[in-house]
Amino acid sequence: MKVLLIAPNIDSSDVGEAFVAFKWAQNLSERVELTVLAFQRAGRSRLEFQLPNARVISWPEPAWPQKHERLNAMLKPAWPIFAKHVRKWMGQALRNGAQFDIAHQLMPQAARYASPLRHFDVPYIIGPLGGALNTPDAFRDEAASAPLFTRLRALDQMRFRYDPWLRASYSGAACILGVAPYVRDVLRDVPLRRFEPVLELGIDDVAPKVARPQTPRVMRVLHVGRGVRTKGLRDTVRAIALLKDLPEVTLTSAGDGEEIEVCRAEAERLGIVDRVTFMGRVSREEVEQLYASHDLFCFPSFREAAGGVLYEAMRNGLPVITAERGGPAWIIDANSGFRVPVTTPETFAKDIAQGLAQMALDPETRCRLGAGARDKVAREGQWSGKADRLVDLYQSVLSGQKGEPLPL
Known part of the structure; x- marks a missing residue:
């Protein structure tokens, strides 16, 4: 042809x-x-x-x-x-x-x-x-x-x-x-x-499987993305703050942009500075290390055409919480993560927090969805x-x- x-x-x-x-x-x-x-x-x-x-x-x-x-x-x-x-x-x-x-x-x-x-x-x-x-x-x-x-x-x-x-x-x-x-x-x-x-x-191939600790209530959440409002980092910070009875759930942010300082101030206002780490821009090698060392990928971007970071997280076997809108709503299914309806900022953060809490309290589901994410991207991507x-x-x-x- x-x-x-x-x-x-x-x-x-x-x-x-x-x-x-x-x-x-x-x-x-x-x-x-x-x-x-x-x-x-x-x-x-x-x-x-x-x-x-x-x-x-x-x-x-x-x-x-x-x-x-x-x-x-x-x-x-x-x-x-x-x-x-x-x-x-x-x-x-x-x-x-x-x-x-x-x-x-x-x-x-x-x-x-x-x-x-x-x-x-x-x-x-x-x-x-x-x-x-x-x-x-x-x-x-x-x-x-x-x-x-x-x-x-x-x-x-x-x-x-x-x-x-x-x-x-x-x-x-x-x-x-x-x-x-x-x-x-x-x-x-x-x-x-x-x-x-x-x-x-x-993707060219999936990443090697990583044995992640399956400890209830302990969960390392990762967000990777450019620091703009639509990528959902602010909503993730607010969701972490709602998990007052789950202090072992922490958040790492990798990326830079004007939104990062806003989110840092939001974390201070909500009293969770000790639970959120802002790494700024990191190298590709460091991003891969973050995927391997965390338990869940939270990327509730509400104006996302596709979302390359979703594929990156999935190829590393991470379950995903994302927005039920645009490309992420098509990429993530019930076997690879949770999709959260985009409503109002207040309700959006509450629904993200509910998904995070469910994942933190149920490591078995977290493990199953992570394996499902890896299988899906290997099969289709x-x-x-x-x-x-x-x-x-x-x-x-x-x-x-x-x-x-x-x-x-």
Whole structure:
């Protein structure tokens, strides 16, 4: 099968979307005849060396957006330049007789970018798309300090309804992939030919099993994530404070950002400074050590498209408490953890505390759910299997079959 894959950033040495795109491209290149179109960032290993089994076409990534990396990651200001490169290259290649069975716009993950693939007579797929989740009304006051560009997400729904280029990109696609089923509802104003939930995350393998102490009432809780309000660290701190009769339940936070100092002050106000450790930013090696040394992963992020840290915790055999919203609601099931309804900050913290208490008092359930989390991610999340299923999806799309949703 001849597959054309486009993504502005693909890089094995990067993080986030660029690294995820590399893992997809690497595994696909071992299964199909793959052509990759991407930017090449200065100072990074050449993409053709990173993907020796693929044909790689790249263009220099503009330097000016990289001066503000967070803004660059959120808004992709160089996307129009990349799309112009893709459109010009594809037009020339097809006029010269190149043939592709299917094209796939893998990234950006955010559902706000019109695709250059819509201009050509090649069946194409877009996604996995994510994002576009709003902040629940009850949490907006506490999340008001978010940067302006993150609040521009509020415009997405209007664009799905009225932007002709975006609508044409999605309605013309042979299939739209979403990181979780919620994306179909986000795109409800766009007539889609086909939608499939496909989690963009993956793992190479599971971590070695760790023998954790199964002592009732003693539980080390871990939260890993960027220090922003929506990641649920503040709610976890409040939940710990509610467990007054379980002082042996402690919390470790790994991550930095503006929310960390707010949570530190919250821990002081609630009188639990001795039960919460804020480590700030830590290395990848230290994060892996934290997963191995803790008993439960609490990540009640209420505006999470997917949640890579969930897969990290699961591959280390940790049971999970998360929010029943967005990607986490799809990733975590009854065999791997608890999902907490997103209501109001007060009720949310109480429900998290109830889940923590149940886990602390019942080590057997904690152990069973940790094993279930590890088995689930081993079964569904390994890159080799995900790539096999994506190729099956390509074939299904080309044959016009609807089929059942694939566990991608």
